[in-house]
Amino acid sequence: MAELPSWRTINHACIVFQPGNASEYLTGDWRSRRPELDKEKCVRCGRCWMYCPEPAILWDEVGGYTFDYRYCKGCGICARECPYDAISMVEECEE
Numbered sequence: 001m002a003e004l005p006s007w008r009t010i011n012h013a014c015i016v017f018q019p020g021n022a023s024e025y026l027t028g029d030w031r032s033r034r035p036e037l038d039k040e041k042c043v044r045c046g047r048c049w050m051y052c053p054e055p056a057i058l059w060d061e062v063g064g065y066t067f068d069y070r071y072c073k074g075c076g077i078c079a080r081e082c083p084y085d086a087i088s089m090v091e092e093c094e095e
C-alpha cells in the first residue's frame with residue numbers, strides 16, 4: 001500500500017516547486033458524496049460548470065455535461081447552484 005503523505009513529507013507551507021502539476025492532485029480522493037445528473041432536467045445552462053471549484057464538470061461528446069470523478073471533491077456547490085435541481089448529491093456507498 002502506498003504511503004500517505006504526512007506533515008513530514010509534504011513541502012514546507014505546501015509550496016509548489018513545479019508549475020503545471022495541479023492536474024496530478026486528484027481531489028476526488030476527498031469525496032464522501034458524489035453528484036449525479038438528471039439529464040432530463042438539465043437545460044445545459046452551464047451554471048454548475050461556472051461554479052465548480054475543480055476541473056470536474058466537463059462537456060461530453062454528445063453535447064451535455066458530465067462529471068470527472070477524479071477531480072470532483074463532493075463539495076455540492078454544483079447541486080446547490082443548479083436552478084433546475086438537476087443535480088443530486090448521493091452517498092458514495094450508494095449505487
Ligand code: SF4
Binds near residue numbers: 037048065083
Ligand atoms: S446548472 Fe443544472 S441545468 Fe445548468 S447545466 Fe448544470 S446541471 Fe444542467
Ligand code: SF4
Binds near residue numbers: 067073075076077078
Ligand atoms: S460536487 Fe463540487 S467539485 Fe464536484 S462537480 Fe460539484 S461543484 Fe464540482
